[in-house]
Amino acid sequence: MSLKTRTAFCVVALTFVLSVVGTSTAVAQWNLGISGGLLGNTPDGTAFALNTDAEHVVGPHFSLGPLAQLALTGNLFQIGLSGQAKYSIDTSRLLTGTRMNVQGGIGFVHANFLTADTSWLIPLGVGLDYPLGSRIALTATFLLNLSDLNTSGGSTTVMPGFTVGVRF
Numbered sequence: 132m133s134l135k136t137r138t139a140f141c142v143v144a145l146t147f148v149l150s151v152v153g154t155s156t157a158v159a160q161w162n163l164g165i166s167g168g169l170l171g172n173t174p175d176g177t178a179f180a181l182n183t184d185a186e187h188v189v190g191p192h193f194s195l196g197p198l199a200q201l202a203l204t205g206n207l208f209q210i211g212l213s214g215q216a217k218y219s220i221d222t223s224r225l226l227t228g229t230r231m232n233v234q235g236g237i238g239f240v241h242a243n244f245l246t247a248d249t250s251w252l253i254p255l256g257v258g259l260d261y262p263l264g265s266r267i268a269l270t271a272t273f274l275l276n277l278s279d280l281n282t283s284g285g286s287t288t289v290m291p292g293f294t295v296g297v298r299f
Contacts, residue, residue, distance in 0.1 A: 160187075160188040161185060161186065161187055161188070161196075162185070162186040162188065162194070162298055162299070163183075163184070163185050163186075163298070163299055164182075164183065164184045164185075164186070164270060164296055164297065164298035164299070165181075165182070165183050165296050165297060166181075166182045166183075166270055166272060166294035166295055166296020166297070167179070167180065167181050167182075167294055167295065167296060168180050168182075168292060168293045168294030168295055169292065169293055169294075170200070170202045170209075170276070170290055170291075170292040171290060171291045171292065172287050172289060172290045172291065173202055173204070173207055173209055173242065173244075173280075173287060173290055174207060174209075174242050174244040174245075174280055174282045174286070174287055175204045175205075175206050175207035175244045176204065177204075178202035178203055178204045178207055178209065179202065179203050179204070180200060180201070180202050180292050180294055181200075181201045181202075181203075182198065182199065182200050182201070182272070182292075182294050182296070183198075183199045184196060184197065184198045184199070184215065185197055186215075186217060186298075192218055192219045192220070193216070193217070193218055193219075194216075194217045194219070195214070195215070195216055195217075196214070196215060196217075197212065197213070197214060197215070198211075198212070198213050198214075198215045198236060198238075198254065199211070199212055200212075200213075200240075200254070200274075200276070200292070202242075202290075206244055206245075207242065207243070207244040208242070208243045208244075209240065209241065209242040209243070209244075210240070210241055211238060211239070211240035211241075211252045211254070211276065211278075212238045212239060212240075212252075213236040213237055213238025213239075213252055213253075213254050214236050214237060214238060215234050215235070215236035215254065216234065216235060216236060217232050217233070217234040218232060218233050218234070219231070219232045219260075220232065220233075222259075226261070228261060228262045229259055229260065229261050229262075230259070230260045231257065231258070231259050231260075232257070232258045232259075232260065233256070233257050234254070234255070234256050234257075234258070235253070235254070235255045235256075236253070236254050237251070237252070237253055238251075238252045238254075239251055239252050240252040240276070240278050240280060242280050242282055243282075244282045244283075245282055245283035246282050246283040247282065248280050248281050248282050250278045250279040250280045250281075251278060251279065252276060252277070252278050253276070253277040253278070254274050254275070254276050254277075255274065255275050255277070256272055256273055256274035256275065257272075257273055258270060258271060258272035258273070259271050259272075260298060266299055267297060267298070267299045268297070268298045268299075269295070269296075269297060269298075270294075270295065270296050270297065270298050271293075271294075271295050272293070272294050272295075272296075273291070273292070273293050274291070274292045274293075274294075275289060275290075275291055275292075276289070276290040276291075276292060277289055278290065
């Protein structure tokens with residue numbers, strides 16, 4: 132395992148541990164999400180994307196937790212893991228019940244297309260949550276994934292993605 136991969140792994144692990152240990156249980160709450168969509172500019176072009184995340188709410192507008200991103204084409208298997216920080220903003224005055232969020236994180240991504248490569252990953256994004264009930268919401272998220280992937284099929288530094296899903 133290369134130094135940059137070990138460093139990224141340590142940062143992700145530390146972010147996850149701090150999100151679990153460093154909060155008061157009176158405020159702490161977990162939210163889980165799953166979404167699907169498209170991820171562009173992968174080493175094999177545009178890919179189907181499947182994202183899962185867990186958010187540990189540590190304050191009224193702030194959460195921490197892991198994000199897993201899976202991208203697939205006929206020839207590509209790519210997985211990204213990162214620790215994310217998310218800040219939510221009440222936008223219900225614009226559209227009833229909605230919350231906008233901005234997020235950023237750090238982790239690593241592995242792609243297998245012709246040859247394999249592992250790189251650091253910095254996902255930055257913005258999203259919108261629309262509640263369907265007290266514990267479930269529709270989500271739409273745009274992420275810019277910054278990396279330094281280099282497989283035999285090509286290299287990529289910015290992978291834009293858009294997913295729609297559900298959070299509970």
